[in-house]
Amino acid sequence: xxxxxxxxxxxxxxxxxxAAKPPLLSVNNIEVVYNDVILVLRGLSLQVxxxxxxxxxxxxxxGKSTTLKAISGLLxxxxxxxxxxxxxxxxxxIDGTDPDRIVRKGIFQVMEGRRIIADMTCLENLRLGxxxxxxxxxxxxxxxxxxxxxxxxxxxGLAGYLSGGEQQMLAIGxxxxxxxxxxxxxxxxxxxxxxxxxxxFGIIRQINRDLGVTILLVEQNARMALxxxxxxYIMESGKVVLDGTASELEGNEDVKEFYLGGxxxxxxxxxxxxxxxxxxxx
Amino acid sequence: xxxxxxxQLLINGIVxxxxxxxxxxxxVLIYKASQVVNFAQGEFLLIGAWTCWWLLTKWQLPFIxxxxxxxxxxxxxxxxxxxxxxxxxxxxxxxxxxxVTIGLSIFFQALMKWMFGVFAQPFPPIFxxxxxxxLGLRIQTVYVMSLGISVVIMAVFAWFFKFSRMxxxxxxxxxxxxxxxSLGISVxxxFALSWAISAVVSSxxxxxxxxxxxVSSALSFYGIKVxxxxxxxxxxxxxxxxxxxxxxxxxxNFAHFLDAEYLNWGNMYQVAPFYVLIVILMIKPYGLxxxxxxxxx
Numbered sequence: 001x002x003x004x005x006x007x008x009x010x011x012x013x014x015x016x017x018x019a020a021k022p023p024l025l026s027v028n029n030i031e032v033v034y035n036d037v038i039l040v041l042r043g044l045s046l047q048v049x050x051x052x053x054x055x056x057x058x059x060x061x062x063g064k065s066t067t068l069k070a071i072s073g074l075l076x077x078x079x080x081x082x083x084x085x086x087x088x089x090x091x092x093x094i095d096g097t098d099p100d101r102i103v104r105k106g107i108f109q110v111m112e113g114r115r116i117i118a119d120m121t122c123l124e125n126l127r128l129g130x131x132x133x134x135x136x137x138x139x140x141x142x143x144x145x146x147x148x149x150x151x152x153x154x155x156x157g158l159a160g161y162l163s164g165g166e167q168q169m170l171a172i173g174x175x176x177x178x179x180x181x182x183x184x185x186x187x188x189x190x191x192x193x194x195x196x197x198x199x200x201f202g203i204i205r206q207i208n209r210d211l212g213v214t215i216l217l218v219e220q221n222a223r224m225a226l227x228x229x230x231x232x233y234i235m236e237s238g239k240v241v242l243d244g245t246a247s248e249l250e251g252n253e254d255v256k257e258f259y260l261g262g263x264x265x266x267x268x269x270x271x272x273x274x275x276x277x278x279x280x281x282x
Numbered sequence: 283x284x285x286x287x288x289x290q291l292l293i294n295g296i297v298x299x300x301x302x303x304x305x306x307x308x309x310v311l312i313y314k315a316s317q318v319v320n321f322a323q324g325e326f327l328l329i330g331a332w333t334c335w336w337l338l339t340k341w342q343l344p345f346i347x348x349x350x351x352x353x354x355x356x357x358x359x360x361x362x363x364x365x366x367x368x369x370x371x372x373x374x375x376x377x378x379x380x381x382v383t384i385g386l387s388i389f390f391q392a393l394m395k396w397m398f399g400v401f402a403q404p405f406p407p408i409f410x411x412x413x414x415x416x417l418g419l420r421i422q423t424v425y426v427m428s429l430g431i432s433v434v435i436m437a438v439f440a441w442f443f444k445f446s447r448m449x450x451x452x453x454x455x456x457x458x459x460x461x462x463x464s465l466g467i468s469v470x471x472x473f474a475l476s477w478a479i480s481a482v483v484s485s486x487x488x489x490x491x492x493x494x495x496x497v498s499s500a501l502s503f504y505g506i507k508v509x510x511x512x513x514x515x516x517x518x519x520x521x522x523x524x525x526x527x528x529x530x531x532x533x534x535n536f537a538h539f540l541d542a543e544y545l546n547w548g549n550m551y552q553v554a555p556f557y558v559l560i561v562i563l564m565i566k567p568y569g570l571x572x573x574x575x576x577x578x579x
Contacts, residue, residue, distance in 0.1 A: 111460075115458070115464070117454055117461065120454075127447075131466050131467055
């Protein structure tokens with residue numbers, strides 16, 4: 001695997017809001033309700049500028065995956081609904097659109113837990129990634145994916161028998177096959193060994209740099225995510241509570257405390273709790 | 283032992299079994315894509331056969347045209363049936379959907395009787411009836427033709443699901459609808475398409491049977507015969523459906539042979555598949571080829 005992980009690979013850091021041209025994706029004050037009663041997102045806003053990697057961080061249940069599904073439209077398949085606010089992609093409102101239409105507009109979600117099709121081969125999974133395309137470049141792109149992930153070429157059996165890391169690579173490869181402008185990636189590090197996490201993140205950065213694909217990354221592994229991203233948002237109970245450039249966030253004491261682990265000194269659990277109660281980001 | 287009768291019946295079993303296989307395949311197609319158990323599968327054969335018969339006898343169309351129009355009609359019929367009747371049922375309990383398909387089955391049977399009468403009608407002669415000798419057994423050429431058509435349909439199915447873009451999309455939808463949608467596949471289109479393909483393929487089988495035996499409401503019995511075949515093969519396996527169909531066809535005729543030669547109980551061939559169905563459900567409820575989910579965490 002020839003993945004460069006040097007610091008120079010980091011995309012240019014600049015605040016998203018300061019950009020002159022409008023962002024590729026902008027989520028404006030959305031509210032999401034599941035089953036007509038459960039309010040999950042309450043007024044969430046974020047911007048993703050074209051060509052950047054943006055990280056969306058937060059604890060379990062903060063609403064990160066829901067945010068991605070609200071963008072990709074997959075919310076509809078889970079009986080969820082955007083009840084307020086708007087999602088604008090490339091100057092066009094897309095909230096309320098069917099998920100298959102949104103894929104055609106250029107947004108592809110790599111769902112949590114890979115979700116590759118277990119009873120198909122790698123090649124069939126890749127070809128399905130290109131389902132929305134009709135051009136002749138599909139074959140060429142399969143070769144391109146194999147260049148990023150040479151292991152996948154050797155695997156001729158069913159995708160269900162691949163290892164977790166290989167499944168993640170297949171899921172990313174499948175996303176590339178759709179030639180999207182924006183990839184929504186939900187916890188690519190889930191269930192992978194630290195070494196594999198590093199490899200996967202290396203590839204995410206490489207894809208972003210080589211192909212110019214914009215990436216919105218949801219992660220538990222905040223350290224890895226902030227290293228790859230140029231800008232980050234931190235969510236708590238359905239809202240963005242903090243945002244800033246990746247290096248600002250990495251330097252922020254509270255972020256260190258809650259998400260990166262460590263801090264200046266180790267605190268006992270009880271102290272941590274009281275600290276949390278005092279300071280709720282708000 | 284009457285080996286000639288046995289040979290004839292076994293060949294009969296293969297020919298009929300291949301047709302069962304084709305109908306079972308189209309049944310499995312609907313089940314896999316949209317999780318609907320279609321009790322009106324046999325009526326697809328019936329409607330297809332009557333449509334073709336009507337075009338050939340009342341409009342005196344040449345067979346190729348009549349058959350072509352039948353296929354077009356059945357495509358639209360399958361699409362419309364899904365869009366108008368089954369689509370609003372998405373998300374309803376499985377038992378409601380089953381009741382709807384049973385209702386459709388009764389409705390279409392009655393409709394056909396009302397439109398075309400209750401008597402069996404012979405198909406106009408289309409091909410010269412001849413016989414060929416295979417291994418000392420005389421086989422009617424229509425049987426050979428019927429077998430040939432079944433094999434061609436199966437080959438097209440295999441190609442479709444392995445290589446075509448839409449076939450892959452249908453398999454993805456069968457695997458998981460949310461995943462399919464995340465890939466840009468319109469699940470609605472896949473549902474409608476699966477009903478259209480199922481209706482067309484079944485109607486081909488219907489026309490083939492009608493050419494051999496004439497058109498009558500007995501055709502819809504194929505829809506019932508499909509159950510032992512499908513359960514034997516595994517409810518969600520296309521390959522299993524084909525093999526299940528062949529096995530049921532052979533079994534039926536073998537039971538007929540035993541009955542005719544030794545038992546003299548009468549009608550054994552009609553019940554035998556269902557005995558087998560009961561036994562299979564007891565010892566191997568997922569069938570021979572029913573999927574065992576691959577799970578790797």
